[in-house]
Amino acid sequence: MEVENKSIVLDIFLHGLTDDTELQPFIFGLFLCVYLITIFGNLLIILAINCDSHLHTPMYFFLCHLSFNDMYLISITVPKMLVNLQTQDQRITYAGCLSQACFVVVCTMFECFLLGVMAYDRYIAICYPLRYTVLMNPCFCVILVLISLFFSILNGLLHSLMVLHLSFCTNLEIFHFFCEIAQIIKLACCDSLINNILIFVTASIFAGVPFYGIIFSYTHIVFTVLKMPSSGRKYKAFSTCGSHLLVVSLFYGTGFGVYITSNVIDSTKKIAVASVMYSVVPPMMNPFVYSLRNRDMKEALKKVIGRTASLL
Template sequence: MHAGNYTRISEFLLLGFSEDPELQPLIFGLFLSMYLITVFGNLLLILAVSANSHLHTPMYFFLANLSFVDICVTSTIIPKMLWNIQTQSKVITYEDCLSQMYFFILFTVLDNFLLAVMAYDRFVAICHPLNYMAIMNPWLCGLLVLVSWIMSVLHSLLHTSMVLRLSFCTVIKIPHFFCELNQMIQLACSDTFLNNMVIYFAATLLVGGPFLGILYSYSKIVSSILGISSAQGKYKAFSTCASHLSVVFLFYCTGLGVYLSSAATQSSHASAVASVMYTVVMPMLNPFIYSLRNKDIQRALMRFSGRAALKGPIVLGLKMCTGLQSP
């Protein structure tokens, strides 16, 4: 059957996790709480880094960018899911679905690139400490982030353009809580061979490449740490990259676990549940991982919170004085 014989649909149905009406308030409350924690935690981290001049270093510059991307990842998918639960509607338009898929791919791949850039930053800091500021200068840091954005935008645009050529011949029910690329391709009526080839090639190049870069960076880091004579020096060197290593481990393990479980069980519902780990839980945990293991971040957060707490009474007092002086 030719692609021209298909009727182009205008909307999809996002089935979510459960169709049980009794579970909807629980799901709504759970995801709303996680979303608010994610946005508040990452935004607080960005503000703390911006407000503290001692944290205007390459490591914290990349960390602030990572926090911004984490907010964007969850904001791409969670508000729409919450809206559908609140309105008791599962509908998402064709255009909104493509937009959601585009931005989700963009920010997820950007997350991957930023983790690789942060690994390179730790490699330079530990293996070449004397030349660290010369190598990781502001121009290079900005260039690394810019290239990461460009690669992510082009990668996402490629997949979205490939989906545009597909045809969907019936009312499409997506067994997921957002428009996920693999689900879209599996539900298409037209030939998806080229789409699958592009996915495998892009994943190998743009996901496998940064991952190998992270492995190489940490192999050099471990070698340098083992060469340090004092135990205190080893601990200090390791502590500077422990938080990043934890985030890398969770990011790749959860992402890999989703696709392995999906391939093993062939269950779309199981894949949707597993996707929560790297789409919602990971962005929520990142600020806690970095703040709990980093004393600089803890001090910056305390200073920022102290300024905010002090500013409130001062502003209130000024308003009261203004009110007393006015006729």
């Protein structure tokens, strides 16, 4: 097999979700709608939190960052896919592909950390309510977000730098609608065992630790809530956690589903379709989950929409 030096790799061909030209207009329209809904929904969440002083609490501070991350995550992948469909040019430069893969890793890991931090916030709020304002002070909340972002960026850069050491074959093709680190590594003509081990180790640490933190937090939350004498307090406690649990289930559930699919199914096209579930669906659904199940968020959204309508 002919090998090219990695320094002269110019373009990578993204096959997308389908090669059927009749389906491509439908996919373009569908993903355009999904993208606009995601941006609009998450932007509304951010505006509602910033405009309502009652929502200036740690829980909504983290939710605001989650919404911004969701907008950024979907903006990394979907617009490029839409441009490719519109121009019928599926090429992406090697630098662009690697950058896209790096930012996807950063946003995905940042989402994991944020969900873990939000679970810790609920744990303190329910298990230690009298110490909540002291433990979850604004300075500590900012530090948690910065630490999460730091490790996410570190993880993304680590994978990207490791890929730079690989040599690639000619006719580079990825059967996906965006570049993933794992898909880029598969294109290498040299030994990529270290890269694959690194993916497994970092995923186990950076995704596993927040996940186990979420389990730990909600285990203690459940025991604490069950000890509450008032059924009203129990309902209020569970209702404040319901939205977060749905978001966690959606994100980790789709992520595990894609991982299992990639190990069971040989079809690269089916794997690409499955990847939509963790890269596109959670960012779109999160605003609906929080707005439909949270009374305070509903009121804040009504105020924002009302003010916007009055200005128009």
